[in-house]
Amino acid sequence: MTLQIQNLGRRVGKQWIVRHLNLQVDNSECVALVGPSGCGKSSTLRLIAGLDSVSEGEIILDQANVTHAPATQRAVGMVFQSYALLPHLSVKANLDLGLRVRGVRASERQQRIQAILDLVQLQDRSEVLPAQLSGGQRQRVALARALLRDPDVYLLDEPMSNLDAQLREELRPELRRLVLDRHKPVIYVTHDQHEAMAIADRIAVLHSGRIQQVATPADLYHRPETLFIAKFIGRPQINCFKPKDGAICAVRPESLFFANEGLPCKLISREWLGSSQLLYLDSPHGSLRLSCSTTMEIPETVHVSWHSSDEHHFDATTGRRLT
Amino acid sequence: MIAFLLLPALLLLLVVFVGPLFRYAWLSFHADSVVTGLIAIPNGGANWLRLVQDQRFWQDLGQTLRFSGVSVGLELILALMIALLLDQRWRGRDVVRTLTLIPWALPTTVMALGWRWIFNTPYGPIDHFTRMIGIGSLNILGDPHFTWMATVWADVWKTTPFAALILLAGLQTIPVDLYEAVRLEGGNAMVCLRRITLPLLRPYILLALLFRLAQAFGVFDLIQVLTGGGPASSTESVALYAYWNALRFLDFGYSATIIMASFILISLICVVAWILLQIIIPTHSKSQAVVEP
Amino acid sequence: MIMNQIHFLRRILVSLIVILIASTCFGLVQARTTESVSFLMAAPFADATQDLVKQFNREHRGEIHLHVIKGPLETEAMSDLAISSLLLGKAPFDGLLMDVTWLPKYAAAGWMEPLEGYFKQNDVDSLATGAREGNSYNGHLYRWPLTADMGLLYYRTDLMEQPPETPEDLVEVSQSLQKKRKVNWGYVWQGRQYEGLSCVYLEMIDGFGGDWIQPDDNQIGLNLKPGVEAAAWLQGLIDQGVSPKAVTNYAESEALQSFKVGDSAFMRNWPYAWAELQKSDSAVKGNVGITTMVAEPGRSTATLGSWGLTVIKGSEHVDAAVEAIRFLTNDSAQKQLFLKSGYTPTQQSVFDDPELLQQSPILAEFGRALKVVKPRPETPLYAQVSDVLQRQLSSILTGEQTPRIGMDRATSNTNQILISAGDRP
């Protein structure tokens, strides 16, 4: 089972929402779609789900072309940011509805719902309305509904962005367990790069409706293809020096270190981050961010240096990486 | 699929709203009366020529405009006062709001009958009252000078709750801190009304005005039952005249002409009223200039 | 034993069946022979004919049952009710009591059953001459008169020997009586803007030798010499003080009120006023005479107002309805209605009845007036045409325009109506 999208695009009026999308997601693989808001992440997901119509390109699911198949006939399991649980139906009825219209027999439905509730650990909440559940529980019901669908592909649209940070971290491994064990392609949309790096096998970065790079988290971090990705991935943000000879040199804050010789900088402020601290420095090349161990005492004026292997170079006009 | 969902409603709307209008436009250039056996025969512009000369039509039109103008004006003022009263917080407010809605919900003809009794000379309470305070019997439903006022009264009574409810909905969208800001700058209640309430209420006033103006122009039920258009057709409205032409005089062609003329006029009036109100009520931005100097 | 029982049962069964069949047949016969007929009448007429209807049903038991639907009090409301039924198709009544001015409209609409097959020439001949008017349209007889009504000139027998005959006489007599302070006003009539004003005017335009709508060529005569003269004369009555200014707001009851208390010398009104003037609270009781409207010599007329019965087209009981109409309009019924409710008869024989004449001599005067009745224009558009006339007359009477201009306007408006409604090209 693989999902393949080729040169996919959607146009509304004269404007392309997304265009030239190419992506392949294999069995058991989780690809995260990340990007700033409005970059077309959710639109891509909706195209794959069949909720919006495709203007060009193709979607191929397990060798079948489903580009123009209606949503009701695609085997797609989707979890929405708002969970999209029906507020007037109990948890059980919410799960039951889809099974019933797909013609599953009553006894089997009962059994499958029970099993899935056990799986998401909501056995005792089956008769409760969604409004009476906590955010995390609702999210698990939404997930359970997608699992019950037994789809060919899972689409998760910012499933955790309505939860608080702690809950998110708790749920992440559970999500991996539940979804990735199904051995189906998974697309996970998020605006949170940490989440993406934590959960995804590969990450696709979208910008203005185009995919800029698809790579493993490590590749993305260490070899960003564009200046945009370099800036977007990694926190604290990468340092960019002023363009010189049509090229921009960028260095990650953690690659900077203090040296006796090097760039003379003035300390402007410092942020204590627990395991490390972030320094804001003023240098002749512009302001710099530097993260270092907390134990270090910082004088007013420091000299900063880095290894040339840690430098990333980008074309100043196109933003493309220069080798 | 979408077309399939829209089609039944669209078809019904076309048949009931658009169909008659086209039919009227067509009929207004035909003789279609009892003389022709209720069959339409082209008669050029004779209906329209007749309309221009028809004193009864122009009298009715004047009466209808007087009725609409006076009753809608009174209604809006009264409705604004009621809405301001109901916008404040006090015990039992919801109950009072519900009770004031009752006149609006009753069938017009039911209370038109009631008003006939209330305005009755000499047994109605109004007549008793005027005699008691020394004005004497006014013969309200028999004297053309007073009858139209009685129709206005009955109309205002019935339709004010609706206008009040719309204005109340508008009042409740106005944030309280706007008033507080004006108060802090030393503005009194009048300033609040002129600078905040009226400008922010404008869309609601417009809606209530347009809706009520159009409905008042088509006044029919009330007049037909309360006065029958009399005395001496002094309260007859254009809608009632059109109705008489069709169902009493059996002259469908001319009735259609009257309706067509009314339709054109009411459209014009609504546009004019809309423009006038834009001018009268100060706009949003001016009010904000006071609040956020 | 058992055989006996079976026999007995069979006998019971047979007799039951026989009874059943017999009663069914009887019921069928009963149902077939009793025709139910219903007439719609305005409330006062329904009340007045109540006894007659009972009598009819008694005499026709098992054959026809007449049911009178009591309509609204106001005649116009009753017409509205009838029209709204007829416009939608089948009416819930077989017959309708109809005012003389409605007939052309209903007949032109094709709602009336022609009755000439039922009422033959000898039936028509038995009617008083005036009552023969206003029953036909386009050569078909549609209506059979129940009661006649005509405009009359009431005068004070204690103030004059002979009633005036010409318009000039009336003004002269009035002014001299007013000068002598015998009466406040000379002549009261119906000057309000309503149908009564059209009736007043009709008598005057005919009296001056004209026609509202000329019968021969269908032309409008309002702005011709007699038409303008008639309007000018009426307006002059107010100007000269013969009639009070308030007459422009008088209907029948106001005029009657003025005449009844002895305020005026002449009044135009309908026959019903006679009975009112003979009541004990009348100041002129016993001093009232009746004649027809003043006019140029030989042109005196009385506006015809009469009520008659019609049969609705499509009725399944035309024969029975005609039977009922005959009963309600026969001599004895008319006598009864005249004596009990003061309804003017329509059969000539009733006017000639010596017994009745002795009982109420005024009947002779009614009979004389009925000879000169004049129907209002027989057009289906009468209501609109009359409305135009009333409007123009009203503003002439209140001095807003001259008779000449007013009548010109009335003529052109009337023409416009006739053209727009398709009555003429």
Added chain:
Amino acid sequence: MNRRFLVGLLLLWSLGPLLWQLYTSFCSDQALTQPFASIDQRWTLIHYRNVLTANPPFWRYLVNSLLVGLSSTLLCLVLALPAAYALNRIPCQLSIMSRLALVGAALFPYVLLFLGLLEFARGLNLGNHLLALSFPYAALSQPLAILLLNNAFNDLPPELEDAAKLEGLTLFQRFRWILIPLISPATASTAILVFLFSWNEYPIALTWISDSSKLTLPVAMARIAGSSIYSVPYGAYAAATVLGSIPLVLLVLIFQKPIVSGLTSGAVKG
């Protein structure tokens, strides 16, 4: 203090005429001609008896109006629900234009349509069929109903329907299980407003119905007014007024919330 006075005045203005009718309906004819004098036989139920035993009895009109009201409401909703839903699914500009047209139609003084509808009734022989009235009634209340329901559909989160699509629910199933239940408050408001309209409508019923046993309440009331033969018929009028008002007063008292929210939502968003 001041407010209490104003509220009292407001209530007197709104309810006074009704209470006067109530008072009148229990007064004997004698008492009516001398309303403030003391008379031995002031109170009577005779007017109610007269009205209820008339031919046809008064409750017949209530039943007729109820039938017409219910069938019109049903027909109106059946047509308006899909249309209101579809209005969100057509191109944006077209949708805005249609909504404007609907507002215009809702403002239109529908009494002017009587002639066209009368010709319609004559042509198709719909006169004197009580339930045929639901056809013009449903059409006339269609603009308001579509606007109100469209607002309600607009307020629904689109993901709910998207999720159902992915679950494989067809359009009809989505209506049945998701859309209809979720907009039921708005549907209730709309239904009550449409019912009120149909119950109160006069000119169309006046021209479509002439048979006295099929009259709806408003026409019956008007006919009572025109056909009275009593000298002082106002006792009977008042009894009829009271009987005709009771159902609606109850309706308003019971359903005030949906009525207010229906009217208000129409105003705020329309």
